[in-house]
């Protein structure tokens with residue numbers, strides 16, 4: 001199974017997960033558009049429940065169920081199950097690799113798939129309000145479900161959309177990885193936040209709501225192209241309230257987050273058509289200093305040598321220009 005290896009001398013980690021190389025898409029990599037799956041062969045579609053691991057949470061008409069070996073739940077709205085090729089596993093295997101002077105932990109954790117719709121071609125930007133609030137509740141529930149597990153320190157919740165953004169199946173889905181460590185970038189961020197008197201994110205919110213980088217707002221959230229954008233058309237979404245974790249969000253805030261996410265995706269669609277992107281939640285549990293945020297990054301190019309070498313990104317579109325394109329379409333009802 002996988003293992004979590006620590007850097008030679010820094011508090012940074014990588015996960016060695018050779019099992020994941022068995023994913024079908026990895027073998028078919030050279031074939032054009034091999035990442036695309038058709039509904040006929042798609043294991044995430046409604047009706048194909050047998051072709052995935054047993055679902056841990058199935059959302060149906062506002063209620064939550066779980067599959068049993070005897071019975072798979074049908075006609076669901078959202079379906080969550082362990083990744084068939086997990087990077088981390090809830091079973092504690094001894095580490096495979098031991099070397100004097102180097103540190104490795106077993107690859108303990110959870111890796112879950114959140115299928116956002118039983119319909120293959122359904123896209124988040126076209127979700128109804130009902131679907132949207134349902135999905136945001138799933139995001140909240142699953143984050144809460146894993147963060148309280150023993151040894152879990154961080155829940156990474158994200159979506160890869162499009163092959164260039166890392167999606168191997170094109171059925172709408174998100175993923176969740178529950179980690180036994182806090183990611184070093186978040187640790188560094190938190191250290192700096194604690195050195196400030198006021199929350200830097202609250203300060204960013206105050207600044208960006210009237211800046212040339214502003215894109216959208218609703219009663220609970222704002223969306224803007226950050227001054228420090230690591231790629232073209234990067235967008236950050238911040239709740240106005242200082243909240244640290246999805247579990248701290250009430251229904252209104254949760255829906256507003258989804259609503260503004262949908263608006264940004266619609267803008268991406270209007271400007272670019274179907275573009276590959278990632279969206280990622282940044283959240284810390286029981287860490288009141290932190291300010292929950294959601295970031296979107298279109299994937300126009302892969303990181304090249306300079307970025308990997310320096311951790312410094314070259315962005316060919318200013319956030320001010322990006323915002324001017326994205327905000328043209330107003331939010332529904334505005």
Ligand SMILES: [Zn+2]
Nearest residue numbers: 042045120171
């Ligand atoms: Zn499908």
Ligand SMILES: [Zn+2]
Nearest residue numbers: 199202242291
């Ligand atoms: Zn704040």
